[in-house]
Amino acid sequence: MPESRILIVDDNPGIITLVQEILASKHYEVLVASNGEDGLKQLRAAQLAGHPVDAVLLDVMLPGLDGFHILKQLKADADLNQVPVLLVTGVGETRNKAQGLELGADDYITKPFDSQELLARLHAVLRIRHTEQVLRQRNQELAALDEINRRVSASLDLDQVLTAALEGLERLVEAAMLAIVLYDEEEGEWVVRTSRGPEGAWLEGRIAPVTQDAAAQALRERRSVLQSAVDNSFWSEVLSISPLDLLYVPLMMHDEPIGLLTVVGHAGTLDSQSLPVLERVASSVSVAVENARLYGELTAFAEALQRSQSQLIQAEKMAAIGRLTASIAHEINNPLQAVQNSMHLATHPNLAEAERQRYLGIARQEISHLMGIVRRMLDFYRPASGIAMQVDINKAVEDALAFSNKRLQQANIQLVVRLAPDLPPVQGFTNQLTQVFLNIVINAIEALETGGQLWVGTAYHAERDQLVAAFRDNGPGLLPTTREHLFEPFFTTKPTGTGLGLAISYGIIERHGGTIEVESTPGAGATFIVRLPRHREEN
Template identity: 25%
Template sequence: MNSSYEQELCNKKLETILVIDDSPTNLEILHDVLGSAGYEVLVEMDGASGIEQVEGNPPDLILLDVMMPKIDGFETCRRLQANPSTKHIPIIFITALTEAEEKVKGLALGAVDYITKPFEQEEVLARISLHLKLRKLNLELDKQKQELEIRVAERTSELSQTLNELKQTQLQLVQTEKISSLGQLVAGVAHEVNNPIGFISTNLHYANQYIEDLLILVRLFQKNCSNPGSEVEEQIEAMDLKHIDKDLPKLMSSMKLGTDTIKGIMQSLRNFSRSDGENKKLVDIHEGIEATLMILQHRLKAYPKRPAIQVVKDYSVLPKVQCYPGQLNQVFMNLLANAIDVLEESMIENQYLNRKESTFINPKIRIATTINKYQVIVKIADNGKGMSESVINEIFQPFFTTKPEGKGTGLGLSISYQIITENHGGNLQCISSPGEGTEFLIQIPF
């Protein structure tokens, strides 16, 4: 061996070859040949010992005799290939058998090649060199594959995170734009309505005083003028003065109640769409719920072939909560509007299944508020058709909706979840099962 070849062997890690053969002569020859070629050589004389050696000290390649006592080469190969930690080590059979069926059997068990006895040293070294190179290439390919999979996974994770951030940004923009647009709309409507309502309300006060004075005067006239003449009596009878005397004060009171109701509605709209600004405010949660119910009142009333939706309130005494009231009102609106949608869908389905008479006669929404040591809790529940577990798992995802196309954006609940969890540090849960209704549980720290 020349000095340059010796230096090359010193500079590289020796590849290990395990020879399993029951012939001492073959082991000695192969040990000398492979050792001279620069390989580290391990030897075993039976299959069981060979398997134990492979599991304890995995070689780079195995030379395996076929004909051995107890466990032959085929069984040894089968066991090594069945073990995930050893199946990737290339196995070359050494055999005196020349039948094609035996070779096919060995290759089918996982061997990579055959060397026929008596063997030529050059052939042995050439085949070993070839399969070690192939093993190196396969190992390098596996390594590159793993690195590529890691890079793909990392890139996929980055893209997924970017997509989620984009969705959250879209939600925030939609939410901000929605509240801003509503606030502008309500401010404009309130300005247009408040002036005439204020004018009417103020004048109703004076009109009521004038009417009371006139009625007093009429009563005095009737008392002190016993014979007003036939023309006056005919007019009194035609206009039914007694009825007017009783009904006109009631009419004025009703008009006053109407203007007060309009003022209340406008105040509810302003409360609902109030601008939050950058800082949280101390507010009464119940005011926001009531403002939302006022706005949705028209959807709760009875319609032909559809009963009214009953709202049951179970309010506890709550402290004022530090929050963004406009955002919380948006959550109440989303949850209550969804509950109404579900109840309407349930009633339509029941009417379809029971064409003569709907069995769904008591649609109900229950709103309960309570408090624990650290949180204000709001529960909004309906007795609609409920949801499956698979739907519940997706309900807060952006753009997920169970409504028909064109009737829902899939943003309401995802925006609500973001408002409660991220903006208020609280929790929003959905509890439901098919046929048992749905309850949304809001928890907000105070």
């Protein structure tokens, strides 16, 4: 236990001298006050100076305010109420002893006292005070560690995690600077990632020479290392402090160092007592760093997967249009021929003006028709913006039927359409839903090899708050084994199919929060049903 400071408050010079001699033999530092007011003054001055008194020997009988009044004031003072008080009273003064203990005195000693008894009682209250101080410090450390763990665990952003750790450590460790050095795998260097101190902003991003001094030892031996009174180090140069103390705590993951928690202090200010706290923080930071890195890798993978899915959707969209190329070309060629014929007839010199205007009107009408085809194609080709919009499901169905209209005619398929009016919109992407419906229609066309019927309808299911689009053909239907694998990637029953159309359609509807299912009996056609929630839940 370090040398303790004892304040004697007594007006008897003989008692003061005796106590001083007894305490001096045990190397206590002794302060003296001859009255209570002076005693309180010295207690407060010592507290403000940062050298608090460790215990008070307080006589009950004092001039002016007696020992009980001084004890009351001392215990009422928030800065002094933890200072232990040993009450000095006379023989047989049982009432004084009881009253003193009730007011908060930690113990008492009776005059005339034995030197051994005085030292034993004083040592006991000092031991209790020391234990209480250690407990308070541990409680403060645990509270701070809990706060650090809470803040570190609350984020997966690496910089936020490291900043939270150092801000918490500032309340636990007195240091000129705190820093976290991490290994940069891309650069192959140890870099100051985060720091707290006068040079914090300037230090971040700098390469730390961990091959020198105690840093290399901490990394090599996987343990904390304290180096005292260091001159001419990297930290001395950047902080303009020399000599200084350095404390390195390795950040470990899977038994390998991934970084260093670095504490820099003026010479003589750091010691090994703070190591347990620093090592607990380092352990929490190591886990948080690993979690943040894994989250970063997962985010990057998810973004790459999203890009791949978007590219796959776009590629399949092109493939769907490719299957309709001939019929779309025919769809465009017909109005072009009508425009050409109308313009040729309109330029005849002997044509009446009314007839000329009629032919020009036909040309304008066909040009508008052409513009509608081109606009619909451009809308379909355009990749999704990534922002869900209000979608008219009937329009998505109509666009899909418009793309496939000529192919339906060429395949001798009778189309029956029943679109429910005034449907509420859904949240999603128009061209993606059009792509799904177009895939379903193309599959129906290819199933109806010798012609047939295709029924298309939409409806609103009020009870489930869902919009439904159904496509039913009277083709050969699907075998149960085919139906089970229909939405799996690369599954196809066609010699030239990719097996991606319905798999991608399934993914699109799933991302819209909906479902796509098929009902079929061999020889009795197939029905594809798409259900979409009116309000899309964001993931």
